[in-house]
Amino acid sequence: MAVGIDLGTTNSALSFVDPAEAADADFPPIHVLEIPQVVAPARTEPRRTLPSFLYLEGSETFVGTYAREQGALAPTKSVYAAKSWLSNAEVDRTAKILPWDAPEAGRLFSPVEVSGKYLSHIAQAWQDQQGTALGDQDVVLTVPASFDEEARELTVAAAKEAGLGGEGRKLTLIEEPAAAFYSWIANHLSQSQKSLTDGMNVLVCDVGGGTSDFTLIRVNRTGDRVEFTRTAVGKHLLLGGDNLDLTLAWLAESKLGKQLSLRQRSALRRQCAAAKEKLLASDTLPSVEITVLGGGSSLIGGSMKTQLMREEALELALEGFLPACALSDKPQDDKRSVFRELGLPYVSDPAVTRHLAAFLESAHTAPDAILFNGGFFIPALLRQRVADVVERELVRQEASHSGEPGFGSGGLRRRCVLRACALDGPGRHRAGRPAADLLHWPRRGARGVSGAARVGRGHDAGAGS
Numbered sequence: 071m072a073v074g075i076d077l078g079t080t081n082s083a084l085s086f087v088d089p090a091e092a093a094d095a096d097f098p099p100i101h102v103l104e105i106p107q108v109v110a111p112a113r114t115e116p117r118r119t120l121p122s123f124l125y126l127e128g129s130e131t132f133v134g135t136y137a138r139e140q141g142a143l144a145p146t147k148s149v150y151a152a153k154s155w156l157s158n159a160e161v162d163r164t165a166k167i168l169p170w171d172a173p174e175a176g177r178l179f180s181p182v183e184v185s186g187k188y189l190s191h192i193a194q195a196w197q198d199q200q201g202t203a204l205g206d207q208d209v210v211l212t213v214p215a216s217f218d219e220e221a222r223e224l225t226v227a228a229a230k231e232a233g234l235g236g237e238g239r240k241l242t243l244i245e246e247p248a249a250a251f252y253s254w255i256a257n258h259l260s261q262s263q264k265s266l267t268d269g270m271n272v273l274v275c276d277v278g279g280g281t282s283d284f285t286l287i288r289v290n291r292t293g294d295r296v297e298f299t300r301t302a303v304g305k306h307l308l309l310g311g312d313n314l315d316l317t318l319a320w321l322a323e324s325k326l327g328k329q330l331s332l333r334q335r336s337a338l339r340r341q342c343a344a345a346k347e348k349l350l351a352s353d354t355l356p357s358v359e360i361t362v363l364g365g366g367s368s369l370i371g372g373s374m375k376t377q378l379m380r381e382e383a384l385e386l387a388l389e390g391f392l393p394a395c396a397l398s399d400k401p402q403d404d405k406r407s408v409f410r411e412l413g414l415p416y417v418s419d420p421a422v423t424r425h426l427a428a429f430l431e432s433a434h435t436a437p438d439a440i441l442f443n444g445g446f447f448i449p450a451l452l453r454q455r456v457a458d459v460v461e462r463e464l465v466r467q468e469a470s471h472s473g474e475p476g477f478g479s480g481g482l483r484r485r486c487v488l489r490a491c492a493l494d495g496p497g498r499h500r501a502g503r504p505a506a507d508l509l510h511w512p513r514r515g516a517r518g519v520s521g522a523a524r525v526g527r528g529h530d531a532g533a534g535s
């Protein structure tokens with residue numbers, strides 16, 4: 071079997087290709103491993119993703135859905151964003167520092183060990199369903215393109231802890247933007263043949279739970295032969311959907327008008343994450359109720375309620391995280407940023423678009439298309455916002471900088487938009503929930519891209535703007 075594992079900050083998954091089905095196929099079917107996991111007390115269910123959360127209950131250790139939900143109520147016993155700890159050069163990543171919120175004696179695992187536990191859980195699911203050890207397979211494992219050497223080595227160490235890459239087996243790391251790009255192609259073969267032209271620069275904009283990863287990929291094409299070269303990779307940025315959840319939680323806390331305990335905050339953040347997903351998915355849902363249980367004995371009696379409004383979530387997402395900006399704008403380094411208090415070295419400026427501007431400016435490249443990936447971009451309006459900022463400001467300015475033709479406003483207004491569902495990394499197929507999405511506009515003089523139409527499951531046909 072050919073196995074790919076997406077070890078994500080928030081969600082992990084495994085997919086595989088059966089060589090028997092691959093024999094005569096360029097792109098054989100990709101299967102996603104169902105991962106049984108505890109989802110509620112005494113209830114185990116298979117899921118296509120394993121939430122990357124760990125929770126300690128008595129002598130038991132849970133990972134997955136129940137760990138995410140229950141762990142939110144007990145921050146000193148739970149671990150989230152282990153992958154961000156794995157890439158945090160400010161701490162000893164092999165030391166037992168997690169759960170971070172636990173007192174010294176309660177810190178039982180290193181970031182490597184926690185990542186190893188997620189992989190072990192997945193390996194067990196494989197063993198149970200396939201009847202063979204996952205360590206006996208060649209495995210491809212994702213890492214952010216911006217991971218440094220040490221973070222990559224520690225990812226391999228975590229995989230080894232889970233028994234992956236056994237004797238004579240290959241363990242290969244693949245950069246997440248490259249994986250997203252390949253999976254988009256695999257899912258849109260005929261479309262990609264039409265739309266990937268020689269010399270084209272594709273910006274892969276991958277924002278997951280904990281990381282923002284920007285990569286430029288150049289397409290080289292001779293006839294039907296297509297090759298790709300990674301030409302630029304952005305800095306490692308700890309910034310993702312989790313930061314939006316935290317911001318919403320601060321807003322909710324301020325609306326409650328009361329300072330919350332660590333435990334209440336953690337529960338609030340989990341509720342805000344779920345509320346965000348609902349509010350940004352629907353244009354008819356005006357608000358979601360948020361309830362924070364009181365401390366002490368009268369849990370229910372002391373509960374507090376507030377509402378998160380759709381407009382508030384939208385404003386924070388669009389103006390706080392995706393503001394319009396110019397190519398020359400730099401991310402702000404605010405020493406007082408609240409993100410700094412959370413243990414992990416989150417970037418202080420949450421504006422993904424400003425980080426993107428800094429990346430494009432340093433790369434001196436005007437992208438011809440954007441491939442969106444990561445859960446942050448599931449709401450279509452967030453993808454559209456980034457595309458608008460890139461087109462209106464970043465590309466146009468970069469074009470005038472570099473003297474490249476083709477990005478004048480007329481061309482941009484008439485752009486075509488290609489959309490499609492795709493895998494989210496090699497491991498994750500979000501049925502009905504597109505994550506990887508290519509927005510693409512024609513360069514003047516580029517052949518074979520104009521007149522392309524929107525295609526794909528789950529999207530309306532029509533022009534982009």
Ligand SMILES: Nc1ncnc2c1ncn2[C@@H]1O[C@H](COP(=O)(O)OP(=O)(O)OP(=O)(O)O)[C@@H](O)[C@H]1O
Pocket residue numbers: 077078079080081082153277278279280281282310311312343346347348350351443444445446447448449494
């Ligand atoms: N429907 C949705 N609307 C908005 N945000 C969503 C939605 N679904 C998931 N998310 C957010 O996407 C983020 C998780 O994305 P994803 O699963 O791609 O991350 P990951 O791969 O685990 O992280 P990373 O790639 O940073 O390691 C979370 O912040 C989650 O709240």
Ligand SMILES: [Mg+2]
Pocket residue numbers: 078079246278279444495
């Ligand atoms: Mg990811």
